[in-house]
Amino acid sequence: MHRHMCLLAAAAAAMPFLIQPAWANMVYVSNEKDNTVTVVDSKTMEVVKTINVGQRPRGITISHDGKLIYVCASDDDTVEIIDAATNEIVGSLPSGPDPELFVLSPDGKTLYVANEDDNLVTAIDIEGKTVIAEIPVGVEPEGMGVSPDGKTIVNTSETTNMAHFIDTSTHEITDNVLVDSRPRFAEFKPDGSEVWVSAEIGGTVSVIDNNTREVKHKITFEVQGLRSEQIQPVGIRITADGKKAYVALGPANRVAVINTQTYEVEKYVLVGQRVWQLAFLPDGKTIISTNGLSNDITFIDTATDEAIKSVTVGQLPWGVAVSPN
Amino acid sequence: MSQATAGNVPHSRFATVQYLTCLKGILVREGLRYLNQRERFVSSLVRPLLWLFIFAAGFRQVLGVSIIPPYQTYVLYEVYITPGLCGMILLFSGMQSSLSMVYDREMGNMRTLLVSPFPRWFLLVSKLLAGVAVSIIQVYAFLFVAWLWDVKAPVQGYFLILPALFLSGMMLGALGMLLSSLVKQLENFAGIMNFVIFPMYFASSALYPLWRVQESSPLLYKICLLNPFSYAVELIRFAFYGQIEWLSLAVVCSFIVLFIAGAIIAYDPSRGIVVKKQEGGNT
Secondary structure (H helix, E strand, O other): OOOHHHHHHHHHHHHHHOOOOOOOOOOEEEEEOOOOOEEOOOOOOOOEEEEEEOOEEEEEEEEOOOOOOEEHHHOOOOEEEEEOOEEEEEEEOOOOOOOEEEEEEOOOOEEEEEEOOEEEEEEOOOOOOEEEEEEEEEOOOOEEEEOOOEEEEEEEOOOOEEEEEOOOOOOOEEEHHHHHOOEEEEEEOOOOOEEEEEEEOOOOOEEEEEEEEEEEEEOOOOOOOOOHHOOOOOOOOOOOOOOOOOOOEOOOOOEEEEEEOOEEEEEEEOOOEEEEEEEOOOOOOEEEEEEEEEEEEEEEEEEOEEEEEEEEOOOEEHHHHHHHH | HHHHHOOOOOOOOOOHHHHHHHHHHHHHHHHHHHOHHHHHHHHHHHHHHHHHHHHHHHHHOOOOOOOOOOOOOOOOOHHHHHHHHHHHHHHHHHHHHHHHHHHHHHOHHOOOOOOOOOOOOHHHHHHHHHHHHHHHHHHHHHHHHHOOOOOOOOHHHHHHHHHHHHHHHHHHHHHHHHHHHHOOOHHHHHHHHHHHHHHHHHHOOOOOHHHHHHHHHHHHHHHHHHHHHHHHHHHHHHOOOOOHHHHHHHHHHHHHHHHHHHHHHHOOOOOOOHHHHHHHHHH
């Protein structure tokens, strides 16, 4: 009897470990070529559903409450809204022509969209579904970053090779910082002190000081056995504690792990072909890369910085967003 | 005649302890011989490392990437060929023991071993076990250097491969033993190199995934599928990732039985190939 009690007690003690809360975050991947969004369960790492969306879906993000997903349907000149509960399109936002990439303001009310063909950044009020402002920027705007306090957005223009700092209260450009050729993506450090801008053709990441608005460091990459032109940095993500940065290196098929203190590349993680964008799971323990040419996404463990699993999604996966807890 | 009686000594009077003493004796002899041949240790380590560092480095971009089980994501070519190189160590080691048996036979040491009152099969299996133990040490030494070179598998994989290494080692060692009964003289051993080691190694999944072999040559693909070495490599590869490849396990186990049985028959003085050859040689 006593032994049975002991067993029961042991089983009870083990219960919390056995039934851990299954925080299955949903991973949403936009597939540029087959006009779909693939939904992947982050726990099982399996495809749950495929949603048909507008033409050429690229930029994708999710509302802070996790209820709505916004997708740039570039060739339909609109931003589509998907209900995360039903996985159906429930509306759209007036994005202006050819929206490619966007960023959601920290308060979740405004969406800043880069309009690649019109050299504009469009600010959209999500609730009213209206355009608040159209800000002229350099040629072929693409990358969009927002400061943690929401006061500044950074847009990169691919052909002008600049990072434009825009004041969100006045919607005016305050600073232009020249970076290397074809800047693709801008990402603020969580403390707002730096902006990291990737240059696809230049093959570098420029670290811009947010106070002085000057390039304080340039990160270069070198992968054994690869020609330098194969290394094309695109998507960037920085961990919540600000200690590590992950940079997708395009046709190099690698994600670079960078120490944000020393700006040294600590590791190159092998993923699928032409890795494009990245997203963390909310707990920060996993980062996901979209691999365009191999039609899959790769889950990378951020503790060991090793690729865990690659999951096939639609054709030419481009952007990725993860539902919050 | 004397050989035949040596083989027919009743074994029932031996206790397990005595069997173990005999096994220990053979193991210690092989171990000492291995330790005393430092060149052999170095060469057994250098061979796979050359493949890993030079061959794999050159091929990592050429072969492209694809995900095949047991891999869950993309792996570098170095990671892909590591199980194959473990297999290569076992293969060379198995053949080396076969070489040493031919040597032993020429030098007369074999006679000393085989006139032991223990059953013939036990002596041969003990010798096999000793060879496998030595080759497993070589595999781990290689994996350690590879690990230093950042060619890594999951940590538990290094423990899980042990049974796979043992079985693969037994299969290749038994094959070596069987072959040693066919090789008359030491000089003929080069034939084994050309006709056994190289074809077995190259026509297998050790260097290239089989789907890639199939793309370039369906015939070679079929040959690879018939090659027991492919199954040994796949058994090790899956074990690295905590999985059992049942087909490979079945094939490897079957070949162990087949080769050992073959070797025992070949070394059986009353009907073995050895005796026939000797008779043939004397007449």
